[in-house]
Amino acid sequence: MAHILVVDDDPYIQDLIRMTLQSEGFHVTLAGDGEEALTKLEQQKIDLGIIDILMPKMDGYKLCQEIKDYLDIPIIMVTAKGETGDKVKGFRMGTDDYLVKPFEPLELIVRVHALLKRYKINHSQQIEIGNVTLFAANHEVMIDEEDIHLPPKEFEILFHFASHPNQTFTRRQLVEKFWGLEYEGDERTVDVHIKRLRERFAPLTESFSIVTVRGLGYKLTVNL
Structure with a gap:
């Protein structure tokens, strides 16, 4: 079963999340702040992080960024803040999902399972969505066994979205990932590529x- 790191300076919240996860069979490691979390990550193999934002020594945003700089694991931010601006900042730091307190334990479990599933898909070289199959090795797209040609950048964007269904990506995140940190062009280039993908696939599949x-960006939803 997956090993989950829970980072929160509130012992009550720690225990609530720990008991919820352990009831589902997950192995749980606790940390009270960002610095302790980084130490635990060096000592153990962690599959997913659940991180509070408002913590002493190192806040959740900084911790998320530190983790994403050297580990490719999914992260859920848990916070009392629910404003759009806070979510945008979280996504820019690399968080994969966002859960606002107070939350139902069942909702946390559903999000954890969904993220672990996306993560597994993200590390594969082939993704199937209904009648559409994407092959990362040769940038091939097949719809009902018919080859569809995509420009490299469009394929990369589509594969990224398909690897993380229902996850929102900001324009800035997409620009940095596919055009690089030094890109000085307009973020609207993202809109152009999304528009082209929609125009290509809308007549071919409803998958x-x-x-x-x-106020945030874009996400891929599965229509099955």
């Missing part, structure tokens, strides 16, 4: 949609 998340 998925790339939808606009107002």
